[in-house]
Amino acid sequence: MKIGLFGFGKAGKAVASVILQSKDHSLQWIYRKTNRLTTRDAADFLGIESDDPGYFYSDKKMSVEALLKEHPVDAIIDFSSKEGIYMYGESAAENEIKIISAISHYSDKEVGFLHKLAQKATVFWSPNITLGINYLLYAAQFLKKIAPSVDIEIIEEHFKDKQGISGTAIRIADVLDVKDEKINTIRAGGIVGKHEVIFGFPFQTVRLIHESISRDAFGNGALFAAEHLINKKPGFYKFEDLLHPYFKV
Amino acid sequence: MKIGLFGFGKAGKAVASVILQSKDHSLQWIYRKTNRLTTRDAADFLGIESDDPGYFYSDKKMSVEALLKEHPVDAIIDFSSKEGIYMYGESAAENEIKIISAISHYSDKEVGFLHKLAQKATVFWSPNITLGINYLLYAAQFLKKIAPSVDIEIIEEHFKDKQGISGTAIRIADVLDVKDEKINTIRAGGIVGKHEVIFGFPFQTVRLIHESISRDAFGNGALFAAEHLINKKPGFYKFEDLLHPYFKV
Amino acid sequence: MKIGLFGFGKAGKAVASVILQSKDHSLQWIYRKTNRLTTRDAADFLGIESDDPGYFYSDKKMSVEALLKEHPVDAIIDFSSKEGIYMYGESAAENEIKIISAISHYSDKEVGFLHKLAQKATVFWSPNITLGINYLLYAAQFLKKIAPSVDIEIIEEHFKDKQGISGTAIRIADVLDVKDEKINTIRAGGIVGKHEVIFGFPFQTVRLIHESISRDAFGNGALFAAEHLINKKPGFYKFEDLLHPYFKV
Amino acid sequence: MKIGLFGFGKAGKAVASVILQSKDHSLQWIYRKTNRLTTRDAADFLGIESDDPGYFYSDKKMSVEALLKEHPVDAIIDFSSKEGIYMYGESAAENEIKIISAISHYSDKEVGFLHKLAQKATVFWSPNITLGINYLLYAAQFLKKIAPSVDIEIIEEHFKDKQGISGTAIRIADVLDVKDEKINTIRAGGIVGKHEVIFGFPFQTVRLIHESISRDAFGNGALFAAEHLINKKPGFYKFEDLLHPYFKV
Numbered sequence: 003m004k005i006g007l008f009g010f011g012k013a014g015k016a017v018a019s020v021i022l023q024s025k026d027h028s029l030q031w032i033y034r035k036t037n038r039l040t041t042r043d044a045a046d047f048l049g050i051e052s053d054d055p056g057y058f059y060s061d062k063k064m065s066v067e068a069l070l071k072e073h074p075v076d077a078i079i080d081f082s083s084k085e086g087i088y089m090y091g092e093s094a095a096e097n098e099i100k101i102i103s104a105i106s107h108y109s110d111k112e113v114g115f116l117h118k119l120a121q122k123a124t125v126f127w128s129p130n131i132t133l134g135i136n137y138l139l140y141a142a143q144f145l146k147k148i149a150p151s152v153d154i155e156i157i158e159e160h161f162k163d164k165q166g167i168s169g170t171a172i173r174i175a176d177v178l179d180v181k182d183e184k185i186n187t188i189r190a191g192g193i194v195g196k197h198e199v200i201f202g203f204p205f206q207t208v209r210l211i212h213e214s215i216s217r218d219a220f221g222n223g224a225l226f227a228a229e230h231l232i233n234k235k236p237g238f239y240k241f242e243d244l245l246h247p248y249f250k251v
Numbered sequence: 252m253k254i255g256l257f258g259f260g261k262a263g264k265a266v267a268s269v270i271l272q273s274k275d276h277s278l279q280w281i282y283r284k285t286n287r288l289t290t291r292d293a294a295d296f297l298g299i300e301s302d303d304p305g306y307f308y309s310d311k312k313m314s315v316e317a318l319l320k321e322h323p324v325d326a327i328i329d330f331s332s333k334e335g336i337y338m339y340g341e342s343a344a345e346n347e348i349k350i351i352s353a354i355s356h357y358s359d360k361e362v363g364f365l366h367k368l369a370q371k372a373t374v375f376w377s378p379n380i381t382l383g384i385n386y387l388l389y390a391a392q393f394l395k396k397i398a399p400s401v402d403i404e405i406i407e408e409h410f411k412d413k414q415g416i417s418g419t420a421i422r423i424a425d426v427l428d429v430k431d432e433k434i435n436t437i438r439a440g441g442i443v444g445k446h447e448v449i450f451g452f453p454f455q456t457v458r459l460i461h462e463s464i465s466r467d468a469f470g471n472g473a474l475f476a477a478e479h480l481i482n483k484k485p486g487f488y489k490f491e492d493l494l495h496p497y498f499k500v
Numbered sequence: 501m502k503i504g505l506f507g508f509g510k511a512g513k514a515v516a517s518v519i520l521q522s523k524d525h526s527l528q529w530i531y532r533k534t535n536r537l538t539t540r541d542a543a544d545f546l547g548i549e550s551d552d553p554g555y556f557y558s559d560k561k562m563s564v565e566a567l568l569k570e571h572p573v574d575a576i577i578d579f580s581s582k583e584g585i586y587m588y589g590e591s592a593a594e595n596e597i598k599i600i601s602a603i604s605h606y607s608d609k610e611v612g613f614l615h616k617l618a619q620k621a622t623v624f625w626s627p628n629i630t631l632g633i634n635y636l637l638y639a640a641q642f643l644k645k646i647a648p649s650v651d652i653e654i655i656e657e658h659f660k661d662k663q664g665i666s667g668t669a670i671r672i673a674d675v676l677d678v679k680d681e682k683i684n685t686i687r688a689g690g691i692v693g694k695h696e697v698i699f700g701f702p703f704q705t706v707r708l709i710h711e712s713i714s715r716d717a718f719g720n721g722a723l724f725a726a727e728h729l730i731n732k733k734p735g736f737y738k739f740e741d742l743l744h745p746y747f748k749v
Numbered sequence: 750m751k752i753g754l755f756g757f758g759k760a761g762k763a764v765a766s767v768i769l770q771s772k773d774h775s776l777q778w779i780y781r782k783t784n785r786l787t788t789r790d791a792a793d794f795l796g797i798e799s800d801d802p803g804y805f806y807s808d809k810k811m812s813v814e815a816l817l818k819e820h821p822v823d824a825i826i827d828f829s830s831k832e833g834i835y836m837y838g839e840s841a842a843e844n845e846i847k848i849i850s851a852i853s854h855y856s857d858k859e860v861g862f863l864h865k866l867a868q869k870a871t872v873f874w875s876p877n878i879t880l881g882i883n884y885l886l887y888a889a890q891f892l893k894k895i896a897p898s899v900d901i902e903i904i905e906e907h908f909k910d911k912q913g914i915s916g917t918a919i920r921i922a923d924v925l926d927v928k929d930e931k932i933n934t935i936r937a938g939g940i941v942g943k944h945e946v947i948f949g950f951p952f953q954t955v956r957l958i959h960e961s962i963s964r965d966a967f968g969n970g971a972l973f974a975a976e977h978l979i980n981k982k983p984g985f986y987k988f989e990d991l992l993h994p995y996f997k998v
Contacts, residue, residue, distance in 0.1 A: 133398060134455040141390040141459075147497045149382060153660050153688035162651050162700065186684035190651035190700020192962045202660065202688020205468035206383040210390075211458040215939045219454035248396045249498045402909050402937035411900055411949065435933035439900035439949020441713045451909065451937020464690045631896060632953040639888040639957075645995045647880060703966035704881040708888075709956040717952035746894045747996045 003228055006075040006099075007032045008090060009082030010044075010058075013104070013220050017081055018044045020221025022052040027225060029054040030075050033090075035082075036060055066090045070097050077102055077231070079224045084108050087115060095123035100231050102224055104131040106169055120238035124231055128241045130170050131223040134212045135197065136241040139177055142199050142210055146178050153202035154180045159188035160195050170197055252477055255324040255348075256281045257339060258331030259293075259307075262353070262469050266330055267293045269470025271301040276474060278303040279324050282339075284331075285309055315339045319346050326351055326480070328473045333357050336364060344372035349480050351473055353380040355418055369487035373480055377490040379419050380472040383461045384446065385490040388426055391448050391459055395427050402451035403429045408437040409444050419446055501726055504573040504597075505530045506588060507580030508542075508556075511602070511718050515579055516542045518719025520550040525723060527552040528573050531588070533580075534558055564588045568595050575600055575729065577722045582606050585613060593621035598729050600722055602629040604667055618736035622729055626739040628668050629721040632710045633695065634739040637675055640697050640708055644676050651700035652678045657686040658693050668695055750975055753822040753846075754779045755837060756829030757791075757805075760851070760964050764828055765791045767968025769799040774972060776801040777822050780837075782829075783807055813837045817844050824849055824978070826971045831855050834862060842870035847978050849971055851878040853916055867985035871978055875988040877917050878970040881959045882944065883988040886924055889946050889957055893925050900949040901927045906935040907942055917944055 005021055007014060010032050021029040022045050029052075032044055041047040044056035059069055070093050077100040080086050084105050094101050101119065105112070106129045119125050128136065146152065158171035171185045174197065195214035200207065223241075230244040254270055256263060259281050270278040271294050278301075281293055290296040293305035308318055319342050326349040329335050333354050343350050350368065354361070355378045368374050377385065395401065407420035420434045423446065444463035449456065472490075479493040503519055505512060508530050519527040520543050527550075530542055539545040542554035557567055568591050575598040578584050582603050592599050599617065604627045606614075617623050626634065644650065656669035669683045672695065693712035698705065721739075728742040752768055754761060757779050768776040769792050776799075779791055788794040791803035806816055817840050824847040827833050831852050841848050848866065852859075853876045866872050875883065893899065905918035918932045921944065942961035947954065970988075977991040 132455055134450075134452065134457045137394055137397065137457060141393065144390065144497060145386055148386065148494060155657075155686045155688050157655065157684065157686070159653075159698070186655065186686065188653045188655070188684065188698060190653050190698050191705060192702045193700055193705060194962060200657070200686060200688050201383075202691055203383065203468070203471065204690040205464045205466075205471060206381055207460075207462040207464065207689060207691060208383045208386060209458070209460040209462070211456075211460065213456045213458070215454045215456065215941065217454075219452070222452065222454060245397060248393060404906075404935045404937050406904065406933065406935070408902075408947070435904065435935065437902045437904070437933065437947060439902050439947050440954060441951045442949055442954060443713065449906070449935060449937050451940055453939045456938060456940060464692065630953055632948075632950060632955045635892055635895065635955060639891065642888065642995060643884055646884065646992060699881075701881065701966070701969065703962045703964075703969060704879055705958075705960045705962065706881045706884060707956070707958040707960070709954075709958065711954045711956070713952045713954065715952075717950070720950065720952060743895060746891060 003027045003076040003232070004030050004074070005228065006030050006069075006073070006078045008078060008080045008086045010034050011081065013217050014081040015048065016217035017079060017221040017224055018056070019048050019050060020218050020225065021079075022048065022050045022054055022056060024225060027228065029056040030073050031055065031057050031059050031069065033059050033066065033069065036062070067093050070094065070099065075099055077228050079228070080105060081220070084112050087112055087119075091115060091119050095119045098123065100124040100228070100234075101126065102227050102231070103127045104129075104220060104224060106130070117238055120236060122236050124234050124236050124239070126227050126231055126239045128223070128227065130173065131227065131241070132212075132214070132219045133223050133226050134219065135170055136223070136245065138197065138199065138210050138212045139174060140242055140245050142174065143177050145201055145208065149201070149203070154178055154184060155200045155202070156180070156185045157188065157198040157200070158185060158196065159190065159193045161192050162189050164189060168195070168197070174199060252276045252325040252481070253279050253323070254477065255279050255318075255322070255327045257327060257329045257335045259283050260330065262466050263330040264297065265466035266328060266470040266473055267305065268297050268299060269467050269474065271297065271299045271303050271305060273474060276477065278305040279322050280304065280306050280308050280318065282308050282315065282318065285311070316342050319343065319348065324348055326477050328477070329354060330469070333361050336361055340364060340368050344368045347372070349373045349477070349483075350375065351476050351480070352376045353378070353469060353473060355379070366487055369485060371485055373483050373485050373488070375476050375480055375488045377472070377476065379422065380476065380490070381461075381463070381468040382472050382475050383463075383468065384419055385472070385494065387446065387448065387459050387461045388423060389491055389494050391423065392426050394450055394457065398450070398452070403427055404433050404435065404449045404451070405429070406435045406437065406447040406449070407445065408439065408442045410441050411438050413438060417444070417446070423448060501525045501574040501730070502528050502572070503726065504528050504567075504571070504576045506576060506578045506584045508532050509579065511715050512579040513546065514715035515577060515602075515719040515722055516554065517546050517548060518716050518723065520546065520548045520552055520554060522723060525726065527554040528571050529553065529555050529557050529567065531557050531564065531567065534560070565591050568592065568597065573597055575726050577726070578603060579718070582610050585610055585617075589613060589617050593617045596621065598622040598726070598732075599624065600725050600729070601625045602627075602718060602722060604628070615736055618734060620734055622732050622734050622737070624725050624729055624737045626721070626725065628671065629725065629739070630710075630712070630717040631721050631724050632712075632717065633668055634721070634743065636695065636697065636708050636710045637672060638740055638743050640672065641675050643699055643706065647699070647701070652676055653682050653684065653698045653700070654678070655684045655686065655696040655698070656694065657688065657691045659690050660687050662687060666693070666695070672697060750774045750823040750979070751777050751821070752975065753777050753816075753820070753825045755825060755827045755833045757781050758828065760967050761828040762795065763964035764826060764968040764971055765803070766795050766797060767965050767972065768826075769795065769797045769801055769803060771972060774975065776803040777820050778802065778804050778806050778816065780806050780813065780816065783809070814840050817841065817846065822846060824975050826975070827852060828967070831859050834859055834866075838862060838866050842866045845870065847871040847975070847981075848873065849974050849978070850874045851876070851967060851971060853877070864985055867983060869983055871981050871983050871986070873974050873978055873986045875970070875974065877920065878974065878988070879959075879961070879966040880970050880973050881966065882917055883970070883992065885944065885946065885957050885959045886921060887989055887992050889921065890924050892948055892955065896948070896950070901925055902931050902933065902947045902949070903927070904933045904935065904945040904947070905943065906937065906940045908939050909936050911936060915942070915944070921946060
């Protein structure tokens with residue numbers, strides 16, 4: 003697939019790196035609000051060998067509308083900010099480009115806009131776009147269904163300076179319908195990110211654990227989404243919609 | 252449900268203990284090949300307060316045929332030995348009693364006999380009848396389906412004197428189609444039983460862990476099976492057949 | 501060593517069981533405030549084969565003074581209650597019997613009394629008398645000394661109905677001088693007891709974990725103490741005093 | 750302290766990065782066998798803001814003898830290769846510069862040379878120069894001393910492509926005097942590095958776990974060594990020699 007990327011912060015860089023190294027997909031361009039980089043393309047900037055064009059664009063250089071026409075892509079992956087969707091949403095929908103958004107914190111307004119776009123475009127949104135976390139959310143809900151009265155506790159561990167409770171932990175608590183008091187927050191040193199769900203039965207314990215090694219996991223998750231959206235009709239999709247078919251016997 | 256139990260070894264005792272303490276089910280009797288116990292019933296023997304009859308029977312006291320007629324049950328739970336099924340199989344099938352076998356090591360002959368019985372009776376067999384392990388088997392297979400090329404390793408930990416590789420670990424390796432070399436066997440002190448499946452992705456790791464606290468977990472698993480078989484037609488059932496409906500959206 | 505035991509509650513029973521099975525030590529008797537047991541001795545009650553006398557005594561049968569003279573012991577192990585020490589303290593000190601107390605919650609009054617007894621007797625007190633926890637306390641303090649600015653968090657996991665924060669976790673926080681907010685309390689199912697200390701460095705993490713399998717661990721800890729007190733002069737000893745000599749190079 | 754660094758491979762870069770960011774130490778220079786980098790200094794190359802000089806030198810630019818005179822340092826940290834010690838050993842010893850070597854695989858010849866240098870210089874060698882692993886080695890030996898008959902197993906987890914058993918795991922097995930069969934080797938995905946020592950007691954389990962987050966841990970370990978060697982007389986030192994004084998009561 004030909005992919006265009008919005009956003010080139012820490013996560014965006016990691017995602018670009020993964021796409022550049024993928025044999026099945028090519029990074030056509032990266033769009034940034036402002037671009038002061040002097041390097042020509044992402045492969046050069048990141049020190050990766052790749053034949054993908056991966057050029058940087060910004061609104062000073064070219065409008066999004068023009069970009070989508072001159073350098074067409076199959077899918078846009080969005081790691082920019084919650085405002086990003088307004089830059090490319092309409093044009094992408096018109097050009098039948100799939101939209102894959104990994105923005106963590108949308109307000110209701112943006113979510114509404116996504117749903118509106120989904121009437122004519124294939125729109126996917128995941129606030130934590132890793133395969134592992136979405137699997138964990140799915141598998142945990144399944145165990146809760148089987149054993150509704152099991153005791154559930156959540157442990158999330160992150161680096162010392164991470165503020166607040168992890169959004170992913172709140173999401174886990176949410177889908178399992180357990181109170182936020184059951185989230186235990188560990189902040190220590192440089193822990194990249196660990197989420198553990200403990201299911202306590204009277205005579206046995208089940209633990210589901212996800213450990214992040216690097217942000218590059220976002221890249222693999224985004225590509226997993228892209229690949230699973232190829233033949234999907236217009237509509238609004240979440241990560242669990244992509245996982246569900248794997249359960250057909 | 253009214254339940255009859257075959258076998259009163261370590262696991263059988265633990266299962267009896269759980270049924271005696273259950274409000275929804277009653278332990279009608281326990282059948283043992285030979286019975287030298289002087290205590291009158293299982294509640295007395297185990298020091299549990301219960302109104303369940305739970306009397307001990309053996310072939311010296313009464314034939315299985317007579318027992319099933321005089322003290323009818325809804326289900327037989329079998330924790331005896333691989334020969335046990337021949338003692339009660341035919342009679343149970345004739346009397347429309349559900350058969351729940353937790354025997355770990357059947358030969359092909361017994362499995363064949365179970366399938367024959369399943370033509371007229373509701374027959375269930377699980378070599379490790381805990382909810383946790385069966386959930387883990389199910390959830391692990393699902394992740395393997397989503398990510399076929401993920402690296403998988405298995406760690407099993409048990410008490411010092413446990414001989415050989417754990418049958419459950421071999422089962423896990425089997426359903427995930429990984430080689431037995433990927434099973435890492437830990438033997439140390441008094442560890443009751445721990446199974447861990449590690450899924451290694453390039454930038455993240457997922458771990459599914461099951462820890463046994465006591466054999467009583469077999470009792471809860473057997474009751475889970477019994478409850479889910481109540482309205483099941485004759486046929487042969489495995490634990491995953493009971494878990495599958497929970498995935499219907 | 502010849503050992504006398506005060507207390508025969510859950511922990512006391514477990515300790516008696518371990519001593520009865522030890523080849524190096526013998527359980528002379530168990531003293532209980534009231535004794536309604538009809539079984540003759542502890543081995544019989546617990547179903548353990550042993551040549552130890554292990555008879556039950558209570559104040560209705562014999563005074564502690566008389567017991568210590570007629571059935572002398574080398575050490576008293578106390579798993580009774582905080583009042584227990586007043587029953588045997590003076591007599592034990594006079595008869596040069598070592599005192600090993602595993603009472604978790606003494607008030608200042610009892611601790612004062614222990615120190616008074618320690619002027620003429622060898623007195624040992626450990627509120628959590630397992631080898632593993634005391635090792636963990638020791639090893640954790642050592643790491644804190646080496647790396648005073650490391651981030652520390654504590655996780656303690658116990659069965660659902662355990663009330664309050666674990667005393668052991670509070671003790672760990674205390675010796676490491678970290679705030680109680682750093683204790684994360686998990687209550688789920690039938691978890692016997694797990695304590696984890698996380699040391700978070702910028703680029704690495706160290707975890708010290710203690711998992712309880714059964715109360716019998718108290719028995720091994722008490723015997724470890726007994727063996728290490730054999731040649732100790734009168735004085736007041738804590739578990740770390742016994743561990744310290746192992747560090748001499 | 751003023752520090753000179755030999756070696757600028759993956760580990761060397763990480764160490765340079767840590768020293769450049771340290772307020773208490775300054776990176777004077779990096780010596781490489783050949784230097785084709787066009788960037789002027791390490792701070793520039795690594796994108797770190799720092800006032801440290803951190804210039805690159807090679808034998809084409811200046812001999813080690815001249816470098817040590819013109820740009821004197823308090824300590825040399827060596828992450829180059831086993832031959833590195835021959836480049837700077839004699840000169841460093843003559844100039845009373847402390848030698849800190851983190852080379853993993855020396856032959857006997859190099860170890861012999863280090864000991865010879867130690868007659869006049871302060872020489873330190875650690876094949877795994879992280880604080881966490883050395884703490885774990887120390888703490889594990891201590892537990893083994895207390896409980897000589899405890900069952901010990903080791904688990905080491907690393908990324909898929911790591912060849913052979915981890916040298917650190919072999920070292921752990923060595924100091925604990927357990928057979929190599931007790932090392933369980935996990936290779937999966939992108940796991941940076943995890944070492945777990947399991948101590949199995951009959952009724953409790955103790956686990957010591959070290960998890961690597963990044964190679965930068967080597968930098969902190971090297972600086973820990975440097976700081977603890979400041980007032981050390983000439984002689985040969987290992988990491989445990991630096992940890993030992995922390996145990997003085």
